[in-house]
Structure formats: C-alpha cells, structure tokens
Amino acid sequence: MENLFVQLLVIGIKILVILGVVFGLGAYLTWVERKVAAHIQRRPGPMVVGWHGLLQPLADGLKLITKEDIFPRAGNRFLYNLALVLALVPAVLTFAVVPFGPEFEVFGVKVKPILTDLNVGLLLVFALGSMAVYAIALAGWASNSKYALIGSMRKAGIIVSYEAVITFAVMGPVILAGTLSTYEIVQQQINHKLWYIWLQPIAFVVYMFAMLAETGRVPFDIQEAEAELVTGFTVEYGGIKFGIFPLVEWYVEVLSLSAIAVVLFLGGWSPINIPFLGFVDPLFFLGPLSPFVWFVLKVALLFLFVLWLHWTLPRYRIDQITETAWKVMLPLTFVNLMLTAILAPIVWR
Amino acid sequence: MIKKVFEKPLSWLERIFFVDFIRGLSVTIRHAFSKTITTHYPYEKLTPPKRFRGFFGHKVVNGKEPQPAFDEWVERLKVEVEPGRSRCVVCLLCKRACPVPQLFEIEGEKLPNGKRRISVFNMNMLLCTFCGFCVDACPVDCLFQSDIHETASYSRKDAVLTLEVLERIGRDWQRRREKEPDRIWIDDAQRMRLWHENDLKLPEVKKQ
Numbered sequence: 295m296e297n298l299f300v301q302l303l304v305i306g307i308k309i310l311v312i313l314g315v316v317f318g319l320g321a322y323l324t325w326v327e328r329k330v331a332a333h334i335q336r337r338p339g340p341m342v343v344g345w346h347g348l349l350q351p352l353a354d355g356l357k358l359i360t361k362e363d364i365f366p367r368a369g370n371r372f373l374y375n376l377a378l379v380l381a382l383v384p385a386v387l388t389f390a391v392v393p394f395g396p397e398f399e400v401f402g403v404k405v406k407p408i409l410t411d412l413n414v415g416l417l418l419v420f421a422l423g424s425m426a427v428y429a430i431a432l433a434g435w436a437s438n439s440k441y442a443l444i445g446s447m448r449k450a451g452i453i454v455s456y457e458a459v460i461t462f463a464v465m466g467p468v469i470l471a472g473t474l475s476t477y478e479i480v481q482q483q484i485n486h487k488l489w490y491i492w493l494q495p496i497a498f499v500v501y502m503f504a505m506l507a508e509t510g511r512v513p514f515d516i517q518e519a520e521a522e523l524v525t526g527f528t529v530e531y532g533g534i535k536f537g538i539f540p541l542v543e544w545y546v547e548v549l550s551l552s553a554i555a556v557v558l559f560l561g562g563w564s565p566i567n568i569p570f571l572g573f574v575d576p577l578f579f580l581g582p583l584s585p586f587v588w589f590v591l592k593v594a595l596l597f598l599f600v601l602w603l604h605w606t607l608p609r610y611r612i613d614q615i616t617e618t619a620w621k622v623m624l625p626l627t628f629v630n631l632m633l634t635a636i637l638a639p640i641v642w643r
Numbered sequence: 644m645i646k647k648v649f650e651k652p653l654s655w656l657e658r659i660f661f662v663d664f665i666r667g668l669s670v671t672i673r674h675a676f677s678k679t680i681t682t683h684y685p686y687e688k689l690t691p692p693k694r695f696r697g698f699f700g701h702k703v704v705n706g707k708e709p710q711p712a713f714d715e716w717v718e719r720l721k722v723e724v725e726p727g728r729s730r731c732v733v734c735l736l737c738k739r740a741c742p743v744p745q746l747f748e749i750e751g752e753k754l755p756n757g758k759r760r761i762s763v764f765n766m767n768m769l770l771c772t773f774c775g776f777c778v779d780a781c782p783v784d785c786l787f788q789s790d791i792h793e794t795a796s797y798s799r800k801d802a803v804l805t806l807e808v809l810e811r812i813g814r815d816w817q818r819r820r821e822k823e824p825d826r827i828w829i830d831d832a833q834r835m836r837l838w839h840e841n842d843l844k845l846p847e848v849k850k851q
Binding site: 332334335341603605 | 664667668670671672674675676677678679680681683
C-alpha cells in the first residue's frame with residue numbers, strides 16, 4: 295500500500311516537472327529564437343522588457359491572454375477547439391518517453407527520470423507525431439478560410455510524406471540497439487561504447503530533414519509561408535489560441551524531436567564518445583548531475599542548430615519538398631537499412 | 644543578343660556534403676557573432692544630415708541674409724525688417740513653386756507707416772510631399788527644411804505649421820546647425836558605428 299503511494303507520488307512529481315519544463319521552456323524558447331534571429335540579422339532583438347528583454351515572454355503571454363477571442367462566423371466551433379487540444383496533447387505526451395538521465399536513488403526510492411519506460415516507446419513517439427496531421431487538418435477545415443485550408447493541406451502533405459521517411463530513418467538505431475524502448479536504446483549505446491551517429495550518419499541527416507519538415511521549420515515552413523498564406527492554418531485563431539500553435543509546433547515539437555534525436559543518435563545522457571573505446575567526460579566535476587547536464591546540453595545544441603538553419607535558408611516549394619521526401623530521402627533510408635544490416639554484427643559482438 | 648546565364652549546378656560531392664548549406668550557415672554565424680548595427684530608436688537617435696528634408700521653418704533676420712537679394716526684395720516690396728522675426732518678404736514664390744499650392748496660406752498686412760509685413764503663413768503638412776521646391780524658390784533664404792522628422796501628432800490641427808511655429812523652428816535651427824559645414828552625413832561617429840566595415844572616409848570640408 296505504502297509502496298503504491300510512493301510510486302504515485304514519484305509519478306506525480308515527474309509529470310509536474312515535465313509539464314513545468316516543457317511549458318516554461320517553450321515560452322522562453324520564443325525569447326531564444328527572437329534573440330538568435332535578431333543577431334543573425336545584426337539586430338539586438340528584444341531589449342526593453344527586463345534585462346536584455348528577459349521578461350518578453352511574460353509580456354507576450356499577457357498580451358495574448360488578454361486579447362479578444364474571435365471565432366469565424368461559418369466555422370465549426372467544436373472542431374476549431376478540438377484542433378487545439380489535438381495539437382497540444384500529443385506534442386507534450388511525447389515527453390513521457392524521453393529519458394532525461396540514468397536511474398538514481400532518492401530517500402531509498404529508485405527513480406528512473408523517464409515518465410513511462412515503455413518497451414515500445416519509440417513507436418509511441420511516432421504514433422503521436424502522426425496525430426499532428428489531424429490537429430492541423432482540423433484547424434484548417436474548422437476555420438472556414440481558404441488560407442487556413444491551403445496551409446493545412448500543405449502541412450498534411452508534408453507530414454504524410456515525412457512520417458514514412460522518419461520511421462525508416464530510425465530503423466537503423468533500432469536494429470543496432472535491438473529494442474524500441476528509449477531508455478534501453480541509450481543503455482545499449484553506453485554498453486556498446488558507441489553513439490549510433492558514427493554508424494548512422496545518413497539516418498541522422500535524414501532524421502534532421504524529417505524533423506524540420508514535421509515541425510514546420512525553414513526550409514519546410516511551406517504551411518505558413520507568410521508571403522502567400524498569411525500564417526497558414528492559424529489565420530483564424532486569435533489570442534492565446536493563436537499563441538499555442540506556434541508554441542507547440544516550433545518549440546515543443548522541436549524540443550521533443552531533438553530529444554529523441556539525442557536519444558537515438560547522440561547517446562542520450564552519455565558524455566563525449568570515442569567510437570568503440572569509451573566515453574570522455576569533461577564535466578566529471580558535476581558528479582551525479584553530469585548525465586543530466588549532458589542531455590540538456592545536447593538537446594540545446596541541436597535546438598540552436600535548428601534555429602540557425604531556420605534563419606539561414608530560403609523556403610522550398612511544396613513539390614520540391616515532397617519530391618525530396620519520396621525520391622531522395624526514402625531510398626536513402628533503404629540504403630541505410632542495408633548498410634546497417636551489414637554493420638550490425640560488429641556492434642552486437 | 645540575349646545571353647542566358649544559369650547558375651553552375653552543384654556537383655554530386657557538393658550535394659552529398661551540403662556545401663551550399665554550409666556556405667550559407669557560415670555567413671549567418673559570422674553575422675550572428677559580430678556587432679549589431681541598429682540604433683535603439685526611442686532611446687538613441689541619429690542626427691540627420693544638414694540637407695535632410697524634414698519639417699519646414701522660417702529663418703529669422705539675424706544679419707546673415709543673402710545679399711544683395713534680401714535688400715533688393717525688401718526695397719521692392721517695402722517690407723518692414725524686424726531683427727529676430729521671419730525674413731519672409733511675402734513674394735508668394737513658394738506657393739507658385741508648390742505642386743500642391745493649397746497647402747500654403749500666406750497673407751501680408753500693411754502697417755500704419757506704409758510698410759508691409761508677413762501676418763499669416765500656414766503650411767498644412769498633411770498635403771506636403773516634402774519635395775523642397777518651395778525652398779529652392781525662396782529668394783531670401785527664409786523658408787528651409789529642418790532635421791525635424793518625428794512628425795506624428797494627435798490632431799490634424801497640429802500638422803499645420805503656423806508662422807510662430809515656423810519661426811521657432813528657424814531660430815532653433817540657426818542656433819544648432821547654421822555653422823555646420825554642409826555635408827551628406829554630419830554625424831561621423833554615428834555613421835562609422837553603422838558602417839564601420841566599409842571604412843568610408845569623406846573628404847574634410849573646410850569650416851566657413
């Protein structure tokens with residue numbers, strides 16, 4: 295009985311921590327994005343609200359919450375609101391299977407810093423990723439606006455193409471690790487003394503492309519091409535409802551997919567890897583905190599790289615994007631699968 | 644003859660290693676870590692060059708009028724010259740030169756001693772295109788364009804420059820900037836901050 299209570303308490307704390315981190319960080323990543331974008335364009339970015347604009351996300355949030363909630367007259371109110379929930383919930387739920395660090399012990403209770411160590415965790419991630427299509431299609435349909443509909447159709451097209459690609463891309467690491475559990479995949483990388491990126495560079499590049507496409511980042515931000523579609527499927531949303539879509543798409547999803555990329559290819563919480571020899575940890579002085587810092591560091595670097603790409607590249611056309619997906623990326627993943635099949639015994643030995 | 648020029652297609656090696664991506668990324672990262680070049684506008688303002696075409700003003704009589712043109716016009720139109728007041732001789736050449744002449748409302752008055760003086764000089768800035776033809780037309784260097792460019796106002800009435808406002812702008816201008824040499828961008832330090840990479844050096848202008 296007492297054991298059950300402790301378990302529930304641990305799970306509750308985990309949920310609170312994850313939600314706090316995701317939403318707090320998601321809000322502050324808007325500030326990071328604005329700063330990075332500004333400095334790439336040689337502007338200082340937000341400077342007025344707080345020191346170097348540090349309170350800007352709060353000001354933005356306040357503004358969005360206090361705005362009027364407008365609903366298009368001929369829209370479908372149920373689907374309109376359902377789209378919001380469908381966008382938010384799967385994106386946040388993905389963090390349930392992201393392992394933040396190794397197992398540790400507090401007050402005699404063993405805690406895995408992962409909400410649910412599912413044995414098919416990766417499957418859950420991509421199932422939830424596919425849910426994003428419904429949110430966007432519904433948002434576009436329920437708004438009763440041509441811009442929104444075109445934007446949502448484009449986005450749905452992209453996600454359908456790249457879901458196939460991303461699933462085949464992660465096959466490589468899955469074969470090498472021999473498991474679908476995210477926690478176990480990281481453990482396997484530590485056991486093999488190998489980050490899977492060293493054997494799966496093609497899969498990593500393809501994964502990065504698919505990640506950009508799924509999250510609607512440049513060069514695949516065709517669903518909200520400002521010059522053509524105003525802002526795509528979010529046109530008819532107002533106030534905080536408008537704020538949630540980019541928050542989910544650009545920050546929460548990028549964060550979760552970056553975390554999955556770190557888990558699959560960059561060894562999760564393990565320090566710098568020398569292939570087949572071992573790990574070098576320049577952060578050893580942090581003691582038991584070091585794995586968590588490594589994980590956060592890797593995710594942050596990956597996120598910054600995505601931002602850097604976003605503010606560098608121009609936008610592809612929709613036909614170019616889907617063409618790349620089906621004609622280049624998918625065959626590449628098949629080639630990668632074959633190579634993996636040949637190389638796997640070296641890792642398994 | 645039309646010669647069609649195409650971009651050189653990427654070689655397959657360049658495609659595999661994303662050379663075009665890397666080139667673009669290297670450009671942006673270099674800019675990301677170099678100094679910002681913006682001014683923090685409401686807190687930090689640039690001084691426009693002396694030739695800037697901003698709001699209008701009337702230069703006042705201070706002994707620096709263009710001679711002999713000023714004396715000739717004063718004699719011809721029998722104008723009362725008061726030091727410290729507008730140089731305007733009510734010749735209406737500015738209104739004649741203006742592409743939107745109705746923006747000027749100019750009236751003179753006759754004094755008891757038989758001389759004339761400017762009494763009304765309204766310019767409706769809502770109609771103005773800031774072309775500067777009136778300034779070129781002014782024979783006595785009275786009407787001019789100042790460096791005032793923050794021209795937002797709460798009512799349409801505030802956009803009409805009356806004679807008092809014009810004289811005030813003129814006095815302010817003569818106090819601040821009349822002695823400045825006439826060059827394109829006077830605030831050199833500021834310009835260098837903006838475009839320091841160019842390291843552009845303007846030839847020195849002799850002060851009069």
